[in-house]
Structure formats: structure tokens, C-alpha cells
Amino acid sequence: MLKIKCSNIFFTLFLMLILLLPLISNAASKWKSLADDGIHDPESPAIGVLQEPADALSKLPQDTSGNMVNWVKALEQGVINPRTNIRPETKVRIRNDDVFLEQTGEMPVVRFPHRAHTLWLDCKNCHEKYFISKKGANPITMMKILQGNYCGRCHGAVAFPLTECDRCHSVPRQKLEQAKAESRKKTQAENK
Amino acid sequence: MQKYWRLIIAGMLFSLVFSLRAEYGDVVLNKRAEKEGMPPVIYPHWFHRIRFRCKVCHFELGFEMRAGSNNVTMQEIIDGKFCGMCHNDEIAWGVENCDLCHSGRPGLKSKIHGGHSTAGPGIW
Structure with missing residues (x-):
């Protein structure tokens, strides 16, 4: 025994x-x-x-997933300075505002920062091909994202993976108004 | 004790799969390469994004953001399109360095290798 x-x-x-x-x-x-x-x-x-x-x-x-590198931090801290264009005539566009996606069920609200995304990408990479530039016009679901559409086009393939829930679902509903006010202030400062 | 062996083998396979892992975002291009007698191409996102922002290739150069949806031929690259925009001996090494891009193992499928969700369901 x-x-x-x-x-x-x-x-x-x-x-x-x-x-x-x-x-x-x-x-x-x-x-x-x-x-x-x-x-x-x-x-x-x-x-x-x-x-x-x-x-x-x-x-x-360093980061805890993907390439184990925080790419946005690397860019913002100036550790890397990748080229923005090859052709001299290409216009490099940056947008500073945040978009809040509120229909997230019981999960915290998603704050989408245009700035972090446009540092890497051009407007045309997402608009109007994958995302319509109108609030409420995009029927995004987590299932579609997991299948590689919408945010899942990059997140899960080259940008931080979909196991990092709270990096997108980052705003608790009770702090939403406060977060929106802070975001507006920050955007105004960055636009100047 | 007998019942454990199945679990042990599963564990060994699990660790083998995870120890042979490509870097996150590595793309294998093999639509034409092997059919035309060259090893598959490996495109490492990590290497390129240290030097170029996504918009350079996916906006200026016109690469679609889906593995397999870009019909790149060697002739187009030589003519300065797609990879050839930089791989021209001016910005990066030129097309005569075949082996540096065509460096994959035989029989690889075109897709994004490496990464957590690319190993599971999904369409990459």
C-alpha cells in the first residue's frame, strides 16, 4: 500500500x-x-x-509576452527610432485622441489610444478598410478579434497578444467620465 | 502507474512544441519559393520594426496585413517593388544575397509562426 x-x-x-x-x-x-x-x-x-x-x-x-519587448515604450523612450517613410513626399500622420469603446459587457471599457497606434501605423492601414471612422459603426466582438479581424489583425500576430486583457480593457466603468476628461486634456496638450 | 505514461508523453510533446518556437511575428513565405527550387523565405517582424515603422511597408509599400495575401514575385522585388524597395544594396542587402532571406527549413507552410494565438485557432 x-x-x-x-x-x-x-x-x-x-x-x-x-x-x-x-x-x-x-x-x-x-x-x-x-x-x-x-x-x-x-x-x-x-x-x-x-x-x-x-x-x-x-x-x-522588457515586457511579459510576444517578443518580450514593450515596443511602444521603446519608441516613446527613444531607445529605437525606426524610419517613418522611404519616399520623401510621404506625409507622416499622427493623431492624438483616444476612443472609448463602451459596449464591453461586464469587462472594463476599452480605451483605444490613437497616438500609440499612429506612431507605428498610418490612418489608411485601418480606415476605412477594417474600421469605419464613425462612432458605433463597427460591430466589433471579441470572437471576431480572436479570429484575426479588427484589432486581431495585429494583436495576436505582431502586436501584444490577446491574453493581455487589461491592457485594452483598462477603464473601470465608474471611472469612465474621469478618464474621458483626462484624455481630452492630454490630447489638447499633445495637439499644441 | 500505467495511466501516467500517456500524460508523460503528452508532457514531453508539449515541452518539445514550446521549445521549438519561432520568434513572435515571424512570417514564412512559401507560396512560390519551394516550387521554384528555393528554400522558404523567413521574414522577421522584430528585426524590421526596430528599423522601420509598420507604416513603411504596410502603407507606403502596400503589403496587405494578412499572411498569404501578398502575391510577391522575385521579378517584382528585382524591379524595386515590395521587399525590393529597400533590398537594393542601398538601404539593405540586395537580391544577390539569396540565402539570407531564403533560409527556412524545407516544407514550411506560409503563415505567421511564433506567438501565443498563432499556435491555436485563428486564421494566420
Whole structure:
């Protein structure tokens, strides 16, 4: 009887260790080297020439998901300064206001910051192709986002993933009016 | 004890899948490459976004924001379209460096590899 119990405990511990292995190995190195990432051919002459993710990404503001880099912070702090255009005649457009999406059921309201998005993207990337520029005109649901539409076009593929609920659902309903007033003030200051 | 083996194998597979993980946002382009005798192309978003904002490729260059929806041919790149806008030996390495882009393992599917939700349901 005792013997069976001991082996059960041993196997449970063994099992837990195996299941936790990915976490342990991720902690050791956040970024896979190109030769071990499962998509590069380890025999390719490019290995050793191409920059390794850890070389570049370890120097940027850290995050807990995606590339493990907070890209917006990296841009705003000036750690990186990626080019905005190739053709000199291209107009670089930035918009500073916030949009509040209030039909979120029991989740906190979504604050969509135009500024963080237009630092990276142009208006035309989203409007009018994926988002109509009119309040209430976009029937966005979480299901559509999870399937890669609306916000899910980037979030879950290249921008921070959809497991980061509270980064979008960031405004508690009882603080909505206060948040809107603060947002207006901030936008006015940035527009000056 | 017998019943544990199935779980142990599942755990091993789980850790194997997670240890072979491409960087978040890596795109594999293999619509034409292997059919025409070249290894698949790997496009790393992380490398490019340190140097260029999304709008450069997705607005100025006209890349659609969906893996597989851009019909890029090598001829167009040589003519200065798509990747060729920068990969021209002026801004970035030119098209003669075949191996640097065509560096993928044989048999890869065109899609976004790496990332949490790209491994589950979804259409990338």
C-alpha cells in the first residue's frame, strides 16, 4: 500500500517537472537562437550572418509576452527610432485622441489610444478598410478579434497578444467620465 | 502507474512544441519559393520594426496585413517593388544575397509562426 503511494507521488512530481520544463527553459533564455527556432534551416549560410533575436531584443524595454519587448515604450523612450517613410513626399500622420469603446459587457471599457497606434501605423492601414471612422459603426466582438479581424489583425500576430486583457480593457466603468476628461486634456496638450 | 505514461508523453510533446518556437511575428513565405527550387523565405517582424515603422511597408509599400495575401514575385522585388524597395544594396542587402532571406527549413507552410494565438485557432 505504502509502496504504491510513494510511486504515485514520484510520478506526480516527475509529471509536474516535465510540464514546467517549457517555463524553465523560457526563463533561461527568452529568445530562441535562429538555429533552434524551428523555422530556420540550421544548415543555412544565413545562420551566423543574420542578427540573433537576443542580441537586439535584450537591449529594449522588457515586457511579459510576444517578443518580450514593450515596443511602444521603446519608441516613446527613444531607445529605437525606426524610419517613418522611404519616399520623401510621404506625409507622416499622427493623431492624438483616444476612443472609448463602451459596449464591453461586464469587462472594463476599452480605451483605444490613437497616438500609440499612429506612431507605428498610418490612418489608411485601418480606415476605412477594417474600421469605419464613425462612432458605433463597427460591430466589433471579441470572437471576431480572436479570429484575426479588427484589432486581431495585429494583436495576436505582431502586436501584444490577446491574453493581455487589461491592457485594452483598462477603464473601470465608474471611472469612465474621469478618464474621458483626462484624455481630452492630454490630447489638447499633445495637439499644441 | 500505467495511466501516467500517456500524460508523460503528452508532457514531453508539449515541452518539445514550446521549445521549438519561432520568434513572435515571424512570417514564412512559401507560396512560390519551394516550387521554384528555393528554400522558404523567413521574414522577421522584430528585426524590421526596430528599423522601420509598420507604416513603411504596410502603407507606403502596400503589403496587405494578412499572411498569404501578398502575391510577391522575385521579378517584382528585382524591379524595386515590395521587399525590393529597400533590398537594393542601398538601404539593405540586395537580391544577390539569396540565402539570407531564403533560409527556412524545407516544407514550411506560409503563415505567421511564433506567438501565443498563432499556435491555436485563428486564421494566420
